[in-house]
Amino acid sequence: MRLGKNKAIVAIARKLLVVVWHVLTNHEADRYAEPEKVALKFVVWSRKIGAQNRAGLKTREFVRRELMRLKMGEDLETIGWKSTKLIRLPSLEEGKAFLQAGTAGI
The missing domain is CATH 1.10.1240 (Methyltransferase, Methionine Synthase (B12-binding Domains); Chain A, domain 1)
Structure with a gap:
């Protein structure tokens, strides 16, 4: 089942936001x-x-x-x-x- 275009954009944006949040709060680089x-x-x-x-x-x-x-x-x-x-x-x-x-x- 395919997600709509807007749902996919929001999902990717959320993943990026979570990574940025962890980098800023832990003062550590992304593990990758x-x-x-x-x-x-x-x-x-x-x-x-x-x-x-x-x-x-x-x-x-x-x-x-x-x-x-x-x-x-x-x-x-x-x-x-x-x-x-x-x-x-x-x-x-x-x-x-x-x-x-x-x-x-x-």
Whole structure:
């Protein structure tokens, strides 16, 4: 039995809303999220917001801090950028310092 077009749209919208709700309330990434793709999104976001809004962090430091906030990408050392460049991420120990510095001002 087929659902009507509008019912299908509402069902998909509800599923998306549930995922977004869990991400926002638990401060964790979606369990199906791929760490490298999330890291690439953080690179783009980092470049859009500029150095002043990253609390003085370099892009790679900002990406590590945000991945640690989401509790993901611990084993991620590099991410591919624009098919030829690699961005080396700081170690987890360095990331902990960025995370503490980022939460100190809150």
